[in-house]
Amino acid sequence: MTVSIATLPDLPQLVEFSRKLHSQTGYTKFAFAADKVAKAFSDTITGDPKQGIVLVARKEGRGVGVIGGTIIEPHYSHDKIAAEWIWWTNPDQSPRLLFTLLEGFEYWAKHVAGCKAVMIGRLQDKNTSFRKRGYTPTETTLIKEL
Numbered sequence: 551m552t553v554s555i556a557t558l559p560d561l562p563q564l565v566e567f568s569r570k571l572h573s574q575t576g577y578t579k580f581a582f583a584a585d586k587v588a589k590a591f592s593d594t595i596t597g598d599p600k601q602g603i604v605l606v607a608r609k610e611g612r613g614v615g616v617i618g619g620t621i622i623e624p625h626y627s628h629d630k631i632a633a634e635w636i637w638w639t640n641p642d643q644s645p646r647l648l649f650t651l652l653e654g655f656e657y658w659a660k661h662v663a664g665c666k667a668v669m670i671g672r673l674q675d676k677n678t679s680f681r682k683r684g685y686t687p688t689e690t691t692l693i694k695e696l
Contacts, residue, residue, distance in 0.1 A: 551647070553654050556595050556604035556616070563613040564591045564604065567638045590635075594618060600663050605654045607639065607647055615639035617651040621663055629666040631693070632659030637670065660696040669693045 556564060568587045572578065594602040600621070607615035619634040634655060639647045652670065659665040670692050 551607060551609050551614075551650070553605055553607045553650060555599075556591070556606045556618075558592065558595055560595075560604075560606055560613065561588050561591055563606070564588075564616060564618075564636075567613070567616045568636060570640075571636060571638045591618065594620065603655070603658045603662075604636075605651055605658075607643075607651055609643075614643050615647050615651055617655045619655060619659075621665065622669075630664060631667045631669050632656075632663055632665045633669040634671065656694070656696060665696060667693050667695050 565584050565587050569582060569584070572582045591604055594604050602618070602620040604616065604618035606613050616636055616638050617634055618636045619632050621630050622633045623630055632655065637648065637651065639651070656668050659668050671690065
């Protein structure tokens with residue numbers, strides 16, 4: 551198993567990972583736009599490495615997982631936060647791979663982008679007070695200081 555920075559030839563696999571993630575989340579109410587996904591990955595891959603990253607996990611040369619994110623600054627602070635916008639592994643992979651990808655993302659956030667924290671989303675099904683108002687849970691955001 552290897553984890554490395556994604557390159558443009560990875561785009562078809564990255565779009566497919568995104569399609570799978572989209573199909574299994576609360577985001578299915580929004581149309582999947584493969585062209586927009588490809589552009590987001592392309593822009594990140596070819597952009598400033600201090601502003602965003604996409605990491606791909608490969609097993610025997612085949613893509614099996616991804617994490618990607620960008621830098622945000624909260625409106626109330628100049629501190630930088632690395633926020634993931636995709637985090638996916640194929641279902642046949644060990645759950646440990648999720649954490650291997652996260653560790654790579656954290657390393658980039660701290661040592662390359664100079665972030666103070668990492669923000670990740672994980673699916674959950676709680677917040678019934680929001681559901682009563684028509685909301686459906688999509689993600690929970692977690693943050694970790696670096």
